[in-house]
Amino acid sequence: MKRYLALLLTAAMCVCCLALAACGGGASDSAASGSEASSSAAAADPAEKFIGEWKVAGAEMEGITITGNLSGGLLGEGTVGEILFSFDKDGTGSASYNDESFNFAWETKGDNAVVIKPTDDNASVEEIEATYENGALSIEMSDDSFSGKVLLSQNGSIEGMEPIDTTNAKNLASKSDAVGTWKLCGMNMSGMSMYGDADNLASVMGDSTDSTITLNEDGTAEAMGTAASWEFSADGSTINIGIAVPLMTIDDMLALDMSELIGSEFVMLFSK
Numbered sequence: 001m002k003r004y005l006a007l008l009l010t011a012a013m014c015v016c017c018l019a020l021a022a023c024g025g026g027a028s029d030s031a032a033s034g035s036e037a038s039s040s041a042a043a044a045d046p047a048e049k050f051i052g053e054w055k056v057a058g059a060e061m062e063g064i065t066i067t068g069n070l071s072g073g074l075l076g077e078g079t080v081g082e083i084l085f086s087f088d089k090d091g092t093g094s095a096s097y098n099d100e101s102f103n104f105a106w107e108t109k110g111d112n113a114v115v116i117k118p119t120d121d122n123a124s125v126e127e128i129e130a131t132y133e134n135g136a137l138s139i140e141m142s143d144d145s146f147s148g149k150v151l152l153s154q155n156g157s158i159e160g161m162e163p164i165d166t167t168n169a170k171n172l173a174s175k176s177d178a179v180g181t182w183k184l185c186g187m188n189m190s191g192m193s194m195y196g197d198a199d200n201l202a203s204v205m206g207d208s209t210d211s212t213i214t215l216n217e218d219g220t221a222e223a224m225g226t227a228a229s230w231e232f233s234a235d236g237s238t239i240n241i242g243i244a245v246p247l248m249t250i251d252d253m254l255a256l257d258m259s260e261l262i263g264s265e266f267v268m269l270f271s272k
Contacts, residue, residue: 046111047089054137055156056083061148063200068163069191085130085137085152087114163193166267169248169255175217175232178247182254182270184211190265198271213239213256213270223256 058067083097087106093116094103102120109115109129114137116128130137130152137152151158166188172178183202186195202211210225221228223241230239230247238244239256246257254270 046108047114049132050087050106050108050114050137051089052087052154054085054087054152054154057136057151057153057156057158058161059148059150062204064194064196064204065161066192066194067158067161068188068193083150083152085116092119163191164188164195164250164267164269166250166255166265169250169257169267171234172232172237172247172249173234178232178237178254179215179217180272181212181214182272184268185253185271186269188265188267188269195269213254215239 056070058065058070060066083095085093085095087093091105091107092103093106094101095116102118104116104118106114106116112132114130114132116130118127128139130139132138135153136158139150139152141148141150151161164186183198185198185201186193188194202209212222212224214222215230219229219231221230221239223239226241228239228241231237237247239247241261243261245261248255248257250267250269252271256268256270258266258268
């Protein structure tokens with residue numbers, strides 16, 4: 001189970017490295033209301049809020065958030081499948097991911113946690129503990145290659161953990177505003193988004209990987225450690241990294257649309 005969950009978090013890094021090689025207030029009120037409602041339910045029976053089906057909505061690792069479409073298209077159809085946990089009233093349940101599944105027994109631990117114990121003799125997972133908070137289940141995972149938590153919800157999404165919306169991309173409005181060095185802060189790959197502080201992303205990718213873009217006033221550039229050039233146009237700016245790649249903005253971030261180069265939707269985001 002840990003190996004599979006770790007894939008959700010590391011697959012995005014693998015795709016990014018392939019790309020680099022190719023180049024060369026209202027939410028708080030709502031949460032509070034939900035918390036009060038869940039507290040009332042917990043007072044009646046802490047187990048009630050766990051009953052039902054839960055889907056993976058995202059993951060967090062070393063200050064990085066991964067969310068959006070986690071169920072396919074990232075490294076090939078079906079590579080990252082949907083993870084489901086189903087809790088029944090009688091204290092039994094089942095979990096499935098890709099073509100693997102296991103049955104389990106479960107029991108509450110206090111008012112806001114549940115312990116999952118696999119009951120199949122051939123189950124390849126160990127005991128799991130999940131914590132409930134504001135309508136989501138959080139499962140902490142840690143081993144030699146992975147440390148973070150996976151978040152599940154009953155509708156597969158979590159408020160405040162939305163994927164990057166690439167439909168908001170716009171042409172560069174100013175050449176002078178684009179000039180400078182930009183650090184990688186997020187990616188959207190076939191609907192799966194990964195984002196976080198630029199320094200956190202750089203740390204996870206490794207010190208040997210240059211994940212910056214520098215745009216100079218004279219049209220020269222450097223993209224992820226490779227010499228490049230770029231052109232500004234109000235009708236559509238580009239950076240030449242072997243092929244002309246669109247340069248746009250999403251909010252206050254620089255957006256590098258690598259979709260044509262990669263062969264599927266792949267937008268990298270940079271901040272100053």
